[in-house]
Amino acid sequence: MTPWLDIILVLLILTNLHLLGSSRISACIRTVAAQALLLGAVSLLAQRGEVGLRLWLLAIVSTAIKAGVLPWLLRRAAREAGVQTEDEPFVGFTTSLLLGLGLLGAALHVAGRLPLPESDVPGFLLPVALFTVMVGLLVIVGRRKAVMQALGYLAMENGIYAFGLAFAVKEPLLVEMGVLLDVFVAVFVMGIAIHHISREFDHIDADRLSALKD
């Protein structure tokens, strides 16, 4: 079981790096969806012992929402706003990749020093969860297009989910459902907001909103 978990966690790191390095919005949406699929697999593989019906249900529902519904919403929003690429990010793509490496180091460092309530957390899951959260934050801060910022938000949620997997191994159901509901509503609102912004202003550059006057 462990080699498979390791491979999936490495793939998760790679999806994060791809999110940082890619300028195409459709590719980034696919990346975040793939991340959700991988996390679904992690939630089943990280369990020790019996995988109950409730867990299967949770994994399937959350994966379906995060890998199916939310990407579909964002893809639709991007299409209607007519944006395909992130042209001039605040933080360049090569810089983002290098920053991402720094964040990975920081995540490994922090996870190594974190006092754990349970000692049997799968070794590499915690740093990867922290890394995903940090990458989500970096994308929210470093990108100009609203769709990309929503994607960063989703990546952050993926990280929080992985974090929850590492800790609430026994009862992740309630925590996850609460978080998932929040995210669903948030991305839904973002999708509508992106649509409205692009209809009013012909673009979805979020930084220009600060120049709004009443």
Added chain:
Amino acid sequence: MSTFASITHVVVALLLAPLLPGVINRVKAWFAGRRGPPLRQAYYDLWKLLQKGAVYSRTTTWLFVAGPVIGLACVVAALLLVPLGGVPALVAFQGDFLLAAYLLGLMRFFTITAALDTGSAFEGMGASREAFFSALTEPAMLLGLAALATQSHSLSLTAMYAAVDWPLMASAAGPALMLVGAALMIVFLAENARIPIDDPNTHLELTMIHEVMVLDHSGPDLAMIEYGSMLKLWVLGSLLVGILAPVRSGSWPVDLAVGVAGLLALAAVVGVIESVIARLRLVRVPQFLVAASVLSILALVLVMR
């Protein structure tokens, strides 16, 4: 016995290296629906070039003549240091991977000096690009090899590659090794001037890198450069095949056969890549190469944790 195996590997490499570009061109022709040149075309080309005389511009100095000679010498020396999968290298000592990497660096340095020596602005442009991109591939290659060194607790290429086998690939180190393989693949494509970094067939001056540097060489000099680049394909290819085909049977003829088959398969893969992928825009190339370094660093982190 292992010395005999190494000598056989070197002789096989010197004889079969021109087959690799033949395989690449054959696969590309097949993809384009043509019959393509025969597999032995590179041998004919080398033979033809050796029959010709060299033409030297009046502005060039001894550096221009020295470039191809030193380049070929460097890559042959690197060939002696590199194992092909389980077949040990002829010369192995602690730290030889640095020497191999910098022998290739020396080869590049003299190719660049020879290009600058012609005084042509065009060749200077190619030399500048080559220097820039190789500065980005070098960390990717060295960090990838450093990951292998950490994994095997040895600084010698032969010992590093002898440690890579099927049980290791299936263990916890497998993902890290695959990352090193991916990084070395990008390095392999970049160093050998293949698509998506450089197009070996292009004649558009704005996009050429390697071809533009050797534009003024002719006759035997050009033959040496061509042969040197085929050997470089073999040397960097063996580093890659050693990871991607981790067969360590214990008997060297089997290992050698697997290695050579792996190299030919790698050439076919390069042909497929060149047929289905377009060359990257020049401004995107550095990002691609930095991504290779990122993969190597990630592998190093995974191995060291």
